[in-house]
Amino acid sequence: MAPSSPEPDSAKRWRDLKKRAISAAVLGPGALLCAWLGALPWTVLMALAVALLCWEWVRLCGLRSRAWPGMALPAVVFVACALAVFGQPAAGLTILVLGFLATWAAVPRLCPRAAPPPPASWLALGVLYIGIAGIALIELRHDNEAGRGNILFLFFVVWASDIGAYMFGRLLGGPKLAPAISPGKTWSGAAGGLISTMLVGWFAAAWLAPGTPSVARVLMVAAVLGIATQLGDLLESAVKRHFKVKDSSMLIPGHGGLLDRLDGLMAAAPVAALLAFAVGYGVPLWR
Secondary structure (H helix, E strand, O other): OOOOOOOOHHHHHOOOHHHHHHHHHHHHHHHHHHHHHOHHHHHHHHHHHHHHHHHHHHHHOOOOOOOOOOOHHHHHHHHHHHHHHOOOHHHHHHHHHHHHHHHHHHHHHHOOOOOOOOOHHHHHHHHHHHHHHHHHHHHHHOOOOOHHHHHHHHHHHHHHHHHHHHHHHHHHOOOEEEOOOEEEEEHHHHHHHHHHHHHHHHHHHHHHOOOOOOHHHHHHHHHHHHHHHHHHHHHHHHHHHHHOOOOOOOOEOOOEOHHHHHHHHHHHHHHHHHHHHHHOOOOOOOO
16 A cells, blocks of 8 residues: 655645534624623523633643532632623622632642642633623623624624635745744734735724724724733733643543633633723623
């Protein structure tokens, strides 16, 4: 039998395209539908997403979410997000900070004989990482006047950043963006993602809130969210490199975990929530 020929470079370059497309086809429609239908379906979706994200993070730390100290992460995050659902986001953020400090301090005492000792700092960081993103996404959609548009705008610019960075990076290649963290990312991909974010943000704003919004402001808001998305992607890569894993879990068979799929959104959501807070209730965040 003749030896199989090596895979062409062009095929290697697009090897994970199918994986990304399937992930988007599975996760995207459900998220869009819940965002469109209203705050209640969105809250149910957020509860499920937060539960799975907490499970993945605790698992990365080598702990179990149904036993102490791993249970601390979902417990704190769920209480904080519940407060946000009932209109108390400031109280929810306070719970997150207190939970972060308590987890960091208490984990070594809960497992004094563990070898190696439990990763208290990483477990505690998960409280802030997942909790802040969860509260931000809840707050964005619970604005009855502008919530639907703000969430959809956020989705569109995050997806545009991911797709643009992937396509431009694969097509153009070039110098690496952060080779020590994520060897596959390039400066051309980062630029392509930013350009795609701004273009899609412009069209999305015109569709979601027809009128005459300041083009400069729309592009600026989209760019800020696009940069946050790319930083979130790099942060998740750094986390996985620290834990020496390729994927956060196998929750999505063959496609990694939810942390892998939502890394950009989790970083951009708090930024979007701050922008929405700055412009006021009922106003699109890009106005």
